[in-house]
Amino acid sequence: MKKWLMMALVLAAATAQAKQDSSQYCLVCHGSNAASNPTVKGPNLTILPAWYIKEQLLGFQKGWRSGGKGDIHGHEMLSVAKIMKPKQIEDAIAFIGKQPTKSAPVKLLKADISHGKSLYQSCAGCHGASGEGMAAVKAPPLAGQSDWYILKQLQAYKSGERGTASGDQNGAIMRQSAMMLGSDKDMQDVSAFIASLPAQKPKG
Structure with a gap:
């Protein structure tokens, strides 16, 4: 089809x-x-x-x-x-x-998770050390998300597909963060690391 x-x-x-x-x-x-x-x-x-x-x-x-x-x-x-x-x-x-909290079952990226862990330190200030998210700064949980989805969103922010709409203040902040990731390899590595973090039951 x-x-x-x-x-x-x-x-x-x-x-x-x-x-x-x-x-x-x-x-x-x-x-x-x-x-x-x-x-x-x-x-x-x-x-x-x-x-x-x-x-x-x-x-x-x-x-x-x-x-x-x-x-x-x-x-x-x-x-x-x-x-x-x-x-x-x-x-x-x-x-x-009401659905049970689960990590995404499929991880597709082949990446350097240890390098991704070091890159994630700049994300932890908003998304939490364990990817648990922080409602106070409108940063969602990331732990347990699909690696390919995280990569897709980082690419969208970096290209301007996300974070450029008028009124989307949180998106604009995320776009600035994505711009700090230097290459597609960096984005793949950090996405793979995030996907390796165990899912946590969402709060709020």
Whole structure:
């Protein structure tokens, strides 16, 4: 099946489920237990606190996370978020919060984790020494997230696909941090290290 057709079917299924059952439609793209689905680039949701999930859904609705020109999956998420009503958002967040916290099951990057650990020290001030996140500075948990997803987001920040929208102050801060990573290899290494950290039950 051609990739564009598969994506269209996934989006159609997600849209249909969003209208019928706002507490479970996320699983179409994020896996049966919401712990990621690399096939359609759905990240791990079980590690994320309610405040961050809500913030990102609203970010999609505002166009802060609409995705770049070639970001098919970002545009899919934008389309789904745009049809969600406030009650559907709250129901989806509550449903995700009931799922067991798990580390993303698949690690795809071949990288130097020890080098990634040293690079992560500049991230720990906001995301915590163990990747647990800090709500006070709007920094989400990272521990247990998919390595490929972290890499994708770092690349998006560095290229300007994320963190450049008007009003997205937290995104702008993250973009500055991503710019400090000198190469794709650095981003791969730090992403692999973060993915090696055990998932922690989200707070808030």
